[in-house]
Amino acid sequence: MPQLTKPEPVLLPQFLALLAAHRAAFRQERAYRRLAVLAIGLLCAFSRHTLTQVLVALGLGDQDWSAAYRLFSVPRVDVDQLGRSLLRQTLVHVPPEQPYLVALDGVQVPRRSRRMPGTSWLHDPHSPPFRRGIHRAQRYSHLAWLTPPTLAGFARAIPLRWVAAFPAKAVLRAGMVAAKEWEAGLASLCWLRTELDAAGRAAQAVLAVADGLYSNQHVWRQLPAHVTLLARCARNRALYGLPARAAVRGRPRKYGERALTPGAWLGERRGWQRVRLAVRGRQVPCIYRVEGPYLVHGAPDQPLYLLVVRGLDRVRRGRRRQRQPAFWLVSAVKQADGGWGLPYPAEPLLAWAWQRWEIEVTHRELKCGFGVGESQCWNPTATVLSVQWRVWVWSLLVLSGYRAWGMGRAPQAAGEATEAPTGCPVAPLGRWWAGGERWSFGQLWQAMRQELWEVHEFPQEVRRIVEYGGENALWAPAVEAAVLGARRG
Numbered sequence: 001m002p003q004l005t006k007p008e009p010v011l012l013p014q015f016l017a018l019l020a021a022h023r024a025a026f027r028q029e030r031a032y033r034r035l036a037v038l039a040i041g042l043l044c045a046f047s048r049h050t051l052t053q054v055l056v057a058l059g060l061g062d063q064d065w066s067a068a069y070r071l072f073s074v075p076r077v078d079v080d081q082l083g084r085s086l087l088r089q090t091l092v093h094v095p096p097e098q099p100y101l102v103a104l105d106g107v108q109v110p111r112r113s114r115r116m117p118g119t120s121w122l123h124d125p126h127s128p129p130f131r132r133g134i135h136r137a138q139r140y141s142h143l144a145w146l147t148p149p150t151l152a153g154f155a156r157a158i159p160l161r162w163v164a165a166f167p168a169k170a171v172l173r174a175g176m177v178a179a180k181e182w183e184a185g186l187a188s189l190c191w192l193r194t195e196l197d198a199a200g201r202a203a204q205a206v207l208a209v210a211d212g213l214y215s216n217q218h219v220w221r222q223l224p225a226h227v228t229l230l231a232r233c234a235r236n237r238a239l240y241g242l243p244a245r246a247a248v249r250g251r252p253r254k255y256g257e258r259a260l261t262p263g264a265w266l267g268e269r270r271g272w273q274r275v276r277l278a279v280r281g282r283q284v285p286c287i288y289r290v291e292g293p294y295l296v297h298g299a300p301d302q303p304l305y306l307l308v309v310r311g312l313d314r315v316r317r318g319r320r321r322q323r324q325p326a327f328w329l330v331s332a333v334k335q336a337d338g339g340w341g342l343p344y345p346a347e348p349l350l351a352w353a354w355q356r357w358e359i360e361v362t363h364r365e366l367k368c369g370f371g372v373g374e375s376q377c378w379n380p381t382a383t384v385l386s387v388q389w390r391v392w393v394w395s396l397l398v399l400s401g402y403r404a405w406g407m408g409r410a411p412q413a414a415g416e417a418t419e420a421p422t423g424c425p426v427a428p429l430g431r432w433w434a435g436g437e438r439w440s441f442g443q444l445w446q447a448m449r450q451e452l453w454e455v456h457e458f459p460q461e462v463r464r465i466v467e468y469g470g471e472n473a474l475w476a477p478a479v480e481a482a483v484l485g486a487r488r489g
Helices: 011-021 027-044 053-056 065-075 079-093 183-200 215-219 262-267 345-352 356-367 382-405 442-453 477-486
Strands: 100-110 121-122 134-146 156-165 206-210 227-232 273-277 282-296 301-311 313-314 319-323 328-330
Touching: 011 079, 011 273, 011 442, 027 328, 027 382, 027 442, 053 065, 053 227, 065 215, 065 382, 079 156, 079 183, 079 382, 100 183, 121 156, 134 183, 134 356, 134 382, 156 183, 156 356, 156 382, 183 206, 183 215, 183 227, 183 301, 206 345, 215 301, 215 345, 227 345, 273 345, 282 345, 282 477, 328 345, 356 382
Parallel strands: 100 206, 206 227
Antiparallel strands: 100 134, 121 134, 134 156, 227 328, 273 282, 282 301, 301 328, 313 319
């Protein structure tokens, strides 16, 4: 019987290379090594992903733990530099002539304590819409890079910037500043535009896809240059036409006549266009219309176009398919003749709007699987930095999978030869499921753990990065230590 050769690791070299690319965010070499070790331990830990469980999973439970905790309570890492370095790594996958696609959304990290810094009473997104409830949580604003969609409509959302947006009534300690969610999101867009200019991409356009919370007059009025915003809006949003030039004396008008509300366009029978969009491996029928340019009250200098997408309610093959109508506002651009027009054709705009769901998938995986929000930090600095650190490690892991496997199909037999980046070499869980159209985060995490546990001795250059001991010490994450880290008490 021929012996199966052990496949060469493909994820671990990518992950370690990304860790080395973020060295500039650390003030000291030992702080960088220590946080790199904790990042490896976070990938190996089971159960709750607290810092204590990470140390136990690394086999360091009987050593001094104070230095690891001081990494977050006494910040020894520049969070802005982490985001800057991660942004530079993503530019490799986006040509300068294509728009840099990002998604912007708010996210809540559930907490139970009423005294933990940054916590407040917020609307519970899991409560039914007919009886909204509240829960204790911390609020953040999330800016994620959307990978260029494939021909089949697959993309990934990789977090770039995760900043606190604590309400004014939250538990604010010394040094913590309250901010509205749209203020934190607008600051992230300004940060992105500044960093792209500094990276030599001043001519590259940015397209941000956001939820309806960011479709207010403050964001439209302060939108940075060369940044296009595509945001959802309410069906009863007040819209105004462009003002006509008046020949009489006096101050010119800022707004034109009141236009139809977005929901009123659903009653029109003519003017609709049909298209089929490639979204996550399937063709989605879409009926839409484009109206405008319009203005919203409070932002008279930024014309907008309205995209109305009709809903779907039909029965096919005994199954009823329903989809609610959607309304989108997109910032208009100045044309050569002095008029206004769409920044991009309507079809790619609608296809990119569908990809906004990837940021919701990221939130689910971060909170339900990766343990974001499980650390009980009472230090004002650590309660934010511990969350941002976990999100950063998640971004490095997903970007490593994207570089090693691309966006290929997942199911392949274990031990079967695979050429990167054609797909994930991790087999499905059982014969009852043939696998998805692309690799999942669970398969990525499993493959990374397999590569870590199969390494008995890191090469010398890797050992210098993730080593706690001396130059001759060996570092090998053991399965026994990881299983011990799953113990709750």
